[in-house]
Amino acid sequence: MGGERMxxxxxxxxxxxxxxxxxxxxETEGIRAYLHRTSHPTDGDxxxxxxxxxxxxxxxxxTLKKRGVRVIRVTDAM
Amino acid sequence: xxxxxxAATTWKKPMxxxxxxxxALSLYSANPGRAGHKMSLEAAEQVYLCRQAVAxxxxxxxxxxxxxxxxxxxxLNTVIxxxxxxxxxxxxxxxxxxxxxxxxxxxxxxxxRYDVVEWCADEDALVERFxxxxxxxxxxxxxxxxxxxxxxxxPIRKLGELAHRYGLLLCVDAAQTAGVLPIDMEQDHIDYxxxxxxxxxxxxxxxxxxxxxxxxxxxxxxxGGTGSQSLSLLQPEELPDRLESGTPNVSGICGVRAGVxxxxxxxxDRIYRHEIELLQYVYDRLKQNPDMRLYTPRPQIGYAAPVLxxxxxxxxxEEVAAALNERHIAVRAGLHCAPAAxxxxxxxxxxxxxxxxxxxxxxxxxxxxxxxxxxxxxxSLH
Numbered sequence: 001m002g003g004e005r006m007x008x009x010x011x012x013x014x015x016x017x018x019x020x021x022x023x024x025x026x027e028t029e030g031i032r033a034y035l036h037r038t039s040h041p042t043d044g045d046x047x048x049x050x051x052x053x054x055x056x057x058x059x060x061x062x063t064l065k066k067r068g069v070r071v072i073r074v075t076d077a078m
Numbered sequence: 079x080x081x082x083x084x085a086a087t088t089w090k091k092p093m094x095x096x097x098x099x100x101x102a103l104s105l106y107s108a109n110p111g112r113a114g115h116k117m118s119l120e121a122a123e124q125v126y127l128c129r130q131a132v133a134x135x136x137x138x139x140x141x142x143x144x145x146x147x148x149x150x151x152x153x154l155n156t157v158i159x160x161x162x163x164x165x166x167x168x169x170x171x172x173x174x175x176x177x178x179x180x181x182x183x184x185x186x187x188x189x190x191r192y193d194v195v196e197w198c199a200d201e202d203a204l205v206e207r208f209x210x211x212x213x214x215x216x217x218x219x220x221x222x223x224x225x226x227x228x229x230x231x232x233p234i235r236k237l238g239e240l241a242h243r244y245g246l247l248l249c250v251d252a253a254q255t256a257g258v259l260p261i262d263m264e265q266d267h268i269d270y271x272x273x274x275x276x277x278x279x280x281x282x283x284x285x286x287x288x289x290x291x292x293x294x295x296x297x298x299x300x301x302g303g304t305g306s307q308s309l310s311l312l313q314p315e316e317l318p319d320r321l322e323s324g325t326p327n328v329s330g331i332c333g334v335r336a337g338v339x340x341x342x343x344x345x346x347d348r349i350y351r352h353e354i355e356l357l358q359y360v361y362d363r364l365k366q367n368p369d370m371r372l373y374t375p376r377p378q379i380g381y382a383a384p385v386l387x388x389x390x391x392x393x394x395x396e397e398v399a400a401a402l403n404e405r406h407i408a409v410r411a412g413l414h415c416a417p418a419a420x421x422x423x424x425x426x427x428x429x430x431x432x433x434x435x436x437x438x439x440x441x442x443x444x445x446x447x448x449x450x451x452x453x454x455x456x457x458s459l460h
Contacts, residue, residue: 015306015319016111017142020126037114046308049111068140070316 008077009057010050012038013069019049022069026051031060045072052077080407080443085226085254085385085414085434087276087283091333095280098336102329109325111305121328128335129318135338136271137262138289145288145321146331150253150274151177152299153288156321157249157270158182158220160296166217168192169208169246171232173225173419178251182220197225197422199375201233205240212244219246223255224383227419227432228374229357231259231382238267247294253277254383257341258350263291280437281337285330290317298323349437353384356435356444363448364388369455373423373430387423387430390455395429401454402431407447409433 011033013022019035026033033051041047053060057074064071081089102124108115110122129141138144147153158181162168168182172194182192193211198204208219219241224231234250241248249270252261256271257278263271271289275281290296298313302323307314314320341349357377364370371389374382390398399411412429413420420426433447 015304015314015316016122017126017129017318018316020122021140021142035119041308045310046306047112048306048308049114068142 008052008054010036010038010052010075010077011057011061011064012048012050012072012075013064014045014048014072016049018069019051021067022051022064025063025067025069026053026060029059029063031056031063033060048072050075080446082433082435082439082443082447083408083410084436084439085277085383085432086410088278088280088436090438091282092280092337092340094340095282095333095336099282099329099333102332106328106332109305110328112303124335125326125328125331128331128338131335131338132273132287132289135342136256136273136289137264138271138291139264142317143290143292145290145318146326146334147286147288147321148284148327149276149286150251150272151286153270153272153286154178154220154249154251155181156288156299157272157296158185158218159299161218161247161249161294162191163297165215166191167213167215168218168220169195169211169216170219171195171197171221172422173197173228173230173232174220174222174416175226175251175253175419176415176417177253178220178222179418194418197230197232199230201236205233205236208237209240209244212246216244216246218249220249220251222251222253223259223261224385225416225419226254226383226385227414227416227430228387228423229254229377229382229385230374231255231380234261234268235266242267254385257337257346258353258383259380260346263289269294275334275337278341279334279337280340281334282330284327285334287334288321290321292317295320300324344437350384351379352437353435353439354379354382356439356441357384357386357433359441359444360433360448361386364451367452367455369459370451373425384435386433387425388433388451389425389428389430390451390458392428393458395425395431398431398454401457402447402450405450407450 106121108117129144133141253274273287304319395411
């Protein structure tokens with residue numbers, strides 16, 4: 001089935017600057033995002049920051065990528 | 079004190095800058111980009127807001143391209159060593175500060191790797207000189223926007239067009255012009271802009287900015303902790319982290335943002351005109367005195383940074399500066415870390431006394447300076 005995922009997700013973006021910029025870019029698209037410290041640094045490439053979004057996560061990821069913010073991975077916010 | 083040494087660093091700092099620094103020491107004194115607690119995130123936000131303000135001020139679309147450095151010298155070293163580390167040559171002017179010349183000279187230990195163009199007042203002739211100096215392996219055009227000694231400005235936009243036409247990167251040393259002369263990185267074709275915010279942006283010392291349009295990814299001067307990608311021993315590739323290792327000067331950075339806002343609110347052009355008009359007054363008065371030596375045409379808006387170098391006959395410039403200091407006038411004399419410029423203008427033996435007003439300087443101070451110069455000149459005859 002198509003359509004946007006509607007649960008909470010962490011978009012892992014790495015640096016604090018990416019996170020700040022990403023948050024701002026998402027807010028201009030009407031997507032609310034919250035900054036979080038990445039919980040499990042050893043799962044990815046180490047310490048860093050994630051953006052918690054609860055709606056339109058696919059659009060959020062596309063927006064970030066299109067605007068040059070590196071998206072490392074997307075994980076469920078369980 | 080009559081402080082006319084603003085080309086070294088500006089004083090006074092605006093109240094808003096001082097307040098921003100104090101506030102940062104109280105409220106934003108956690109390490110940004112390292113933790114998830116409230117103060118760390120708030121400090122990070124302040125740093126990001128400064129990146130944005132600086133990017134907007136200089137016409138850089140992406141605030142990630144704003145890199146905070148220790149000072150403008152560190153920014154220049156990062157670019158020079160980064161672009162030319164393995165190969166290639168640079169072309170530069172004969173007015174450069176040692177912050178440009180020393181790293182170029184260090185790269186030229188075994189073989190000369192840079193070409194120097196003699197400055198001239200005719201913009202098109204100067205651009206042609208730069209064009210003729212470009213060689214097949216020239217990769218970087220690096221030059222001052224305006225001389226820190228004589229104030230003469232280079233036609234950066236025309237040089238940027240030339241550089242890009244020949245596939246070169248353009249790095250501009252804007253130590254004397256940021257916050258004073260108009261700079262737009264896109265329109266001026268600037269790839270790397272090096273800024274001393276503690277000068278024309280009225281920020282605290284211990285701050286520097288490198289703005290990158292990043293057509294080429296340059297390696298860092300310093301590698302270390304960035305708060306990101308910590309599992310890897312490789313420095314992160316993306317900006318600003320690639321070029322920013324270690325704990326940043328958060329209170330200084332907050333001061334930078336306040337300084338940018340101060341200049342924007344007062345009006346960059348208004349500040350510039352104020353300073354040039356003060357120097358024009360001084361120039362006109364000193365020119366009437368046959369004992370005074372002036373080395374440049376009358377400062378003109380758009381063609382000069384607000385800096386004027388003078389001498390009293392053959393009197394050593396440091397003696398004149400000492401005499402001015404006794405009369406509570408603060409200036410810098412000597413070679414100003416720019417022997418190249420002094421050679422160009424024939425003042426390498428004597429140095430010069432440099433006058434550099436700020437937004438806070440006044441006509442009354444200018445009148446006093448002229449009066450004291452006359453008195454010193456007369457006294458030195460006896």
